[in-house]
Amino acid sequence: xxISKLTSSHNPxxxxxxxxxxxxxxxxxxxxxxxxxxxxxxxEAQALDNIKQRGEIIIGVKxxxxxxxxxxxxxxLKTDKGRATQAQTHVGLEIxxxxxxxxxxxxxxxxxxxxxxxxxxxxxxxxxxxxIATLSDRxxxxxxxxxxxxxxxxxxxxxxxxxxxxxxxxxxLHKKKVCGLKGAFYNHAIKMDFGxxxxxxxxxxxxxxxxxxxxxLAFVYDDSFISHTLFDQRWQKHFEMPLNSxxxxxxxxxxxxxxxxxxEVLKEMVIDWHRSGLIIELEQKHGIKVSLFSLKMHTLYNNx
Numbered sequence: 001x002x003i004s005k006l007t008s009s010h011n012p013x014x015x016x017x018x019x020x021x022x023x024x025x026x027x028x029x030x031x032x033x034x035x036x037x038x039x040x041x042x043x044e045a046q047a048l049d050n051i052k053q054r055g056e057i058i059i060g061v062k063x064x065x066x067x068x069x070x071x072x073x074x075x076x077l078k079t080d081k082g083r084a085t086q087a088q089t090h091v092g093l094e095i096x097x098x099x100x101x102x103x104x105x106x107x108x109x110x111x112x113x114x115x116x117x118x119x120x121x122x123x124x125x126x127x128x129x130x131x132i133a134t135l136s137d138r139x140x141x142x143x144x145x146x147x148x149x150x151x152x153x154x155x156x157x158x159x160x161x162x163x164x165x166x167x168x169x170x171x172x173l174h175k176k177k178v179c180g181l182k183g184a185f186y187n188h189a190i191k192m193d194f195g196x197x198x199x200x201x202x203x204x205x206x207x208x209x210x211x212x213x214x215x216x217l218a219f220v221y222d223d224s225f226i227s228h229t230l231f232d233q234r235w236q237k238h239f240e241m242p243l244n245s246x247x248x249x250x251x252x253x254x255x256x257x258x259x260x261x262x263x264e265v266l267k268e269m270v271i272d273w274h275r276s277g278l279i280i281e282l283e284q285k286h287g288i289k290v291s292l293f294s295l296k297m298h299t300l301y302n303n304x
Contacts, residue, residue, distance in 0.1 A: 047129070047255075047256070047258075047259040047261070047262045048105075048259075048261060048262045048265060051105060051107060051129055052105065052106070052107060054107070055107050055108060056107050056108045056109070056110050057101065057102050057105060057107050057108075057109060057110070057129050057130070058110045058112055058127075058128045058129045059098040059101070059102075059109065059110070059111055059112070059128060059129065059130050059131070059132055060111075060112050060113075060114040060119055060122045060123070060127075060128040060130070060131040060132070060133055061090060061092075061094055061095060061098060061111050061112070061113065061114065061132055061133055062094070062113070062114060062115070062116070062119075062133045062134060063090070063113045064115070065092075065134055065224070065228055066091075066092060066228055066231040067092055067093060067227060067228070067231050067286040067287055067288055068092045068093050068094050068134055068224065068227075068228070068286075069090065069091075069092040069093070069094040069095055069132075069133070069134070070090075070091060070092055071088045071089070071090060071091075072088065072089050072090075072091045073086055073087070073088050074086065074087045074088070074089060090111050092286060093153075093282045093283065093285075093286050093288065094132045094133070094134070095111070096282050096285075097132055097152065097273070097282070098111065098132050100269070100273070100278070101130070101266070101269060104269060112127065112128050114128075114131070114133050116133075116134075119131055119133045119135065120135075120141065120144050120145050120254065123144075123145045123254055123255065123256060124144060124145070126256060129255070130253055130254065130255050130266070131145070131253065131254040131255070132152075132253055133254075134155075134224060134251055135251060135252060135253075135254055136155065136249045136250065136251055136252075137149075137151055137249070137250045137251065137252040138249075141254075145254040145255070145256070145257070146254065146255045146256060146257045146259065146260075146263060147252040147253075147254055148252050148253040148254070148255065148263055148266045148267055148270060149252065149267065149270075150250075150267070150270055150271065150274070150297065151250030151251055151252045151270075152251060152252065152253060152270050152273060152274075152279065153250070153251040153279065153291075153293065153294070154248040154249060154250045154251060154291065154293040155222050155223055155224040155245075155248065155249055155251065156222075156223050156245030156246055156247050156248040156249065156291075156293070157186040157189075157220060157221070157222065157223065157245060157246050157247045158220075158221070158222075158223035158226055158241050158243055158244075158245045158246075159178075159218040159219065159220055159226070159241065159242065159243055160208075160211065160218060160219040160221065160226045160229060160230070160235075160239055160240075160241060161217060161218035161219075161239065161240060161241070161242055161243075162211075162217060162218065162238060162239060163238055163239060163240050164238070165217050165218065166242075167217075167218065167242045167243060168242065168243075169243065170193075170194050170243060170246070171194060173190065173194045173195065173196040173217075173218070174194060174195035174196070175195060175196075175197060176196055176197065176217045176218075177196075177197045177199055177215065177216040177217055178190060178196040178197065178198055178199065178216055178217060178218050178219070178220050179198075179199050179201060179207040179208075179210050179211050179215065179216040179218070179219040179220070180198050180199070180200050180201070180207065180219070180220045180221070181200065181201060181202075181203075181204065181207060181221070182200040182201065182202060184220075184221075185247075186220065186246075186247055187200070187220075189246070189247070190220050196220075198220075199215065199216055204221065204225070207219050207221075208229070211239075223241065223245045223289075223291075226241045227241065227288050227289070231287070241289055244292050245291060245292065245293075248292075248293055250293075253266055253270070271301055274294070274297040274298055274300070274301045275298070275301040275302055277298050279294040279297070279298070280294050280295065280298060
């Protein structure tokens with residue numbers, strides 16, 4: 001029995017057959033991998049080709065977040081019959097960036113309105129080509145959409161403060177009453193790093209009301225929301241965003257996961273936005289305080 005086993009295990013025909021089978025499996029695997037690679041490459045190139053063949057890029061944008069993206073109503077437009085009409089148009093920093101992308105690709109721009117609650121669904125369902133919608137770049141979101149790096153913008157923590165407070169630096173908050181939201185991640189820094197007396201509220205409306213009533217010197221919150229609030233002239237008279245933002249969170253363009261070639265094209269556009277100073281120009285155009293992020297990125301890409 002032992003001799004039989006030994007003879008069988010050293011059968012040259014069996015070894016050749018096994019070797020041949022192994023080679024075939026590896027060859028098939030290699031062909032399969034190459035086919036997948038070619039298919040993926042074709043799909044990636046297809047995204048940009050489809051846009052150019054269509055002659056139009058479809059971009060998802062917000063409509064409720066001035067001065068970054070909102071709808072502006074234009075009055076007193078006259079028709080051929082002389083009747084006054086109204087029309088709405090998209091305006092804002094992100095709208096200008098969307099137009100810049102279309103111009104660089106040499107295609108028309110079609111904007112699709114999205115909300116914070118549903119914006120990523122438009123990418124997943126491929127109802128839009130890209131998304132430029134105040135979308136912060138977070139780990140969990142990268143599982144759903146493909147984030148373009150570098151970020152084109154960033155939001156951070158800042159103050160909506162009474163002008164009469166004359167705040168110039170964060171340390172001035174020591175022992176001062178500051179309105180905030182319960183559970184906000186930056187509450188710890190406001191209290192421990194700067195020594196403020198935090199008064200917490202459940203909602204932004206409650207905190208803003210308390211600020212107007214003089215219960216606190218300032219309201220600590222996201223700087224893009226503060227810019228949005230100061231876009232309202234009713235707030236501009238007595239309030240300001242006086243400090244440089246801290247704890248920045250990047251905003252990125254989002255596309256579909258299978259479009260790495262298109263991602264590289266968008267990456268180069270974003271880099272050029274920073275290098276040329278376009279982001280800074282758009283901040284100034286739309287009345288936004290020039291951010292340290294945009295200044296930093298402008299410097300970075302002019303020294304590379």
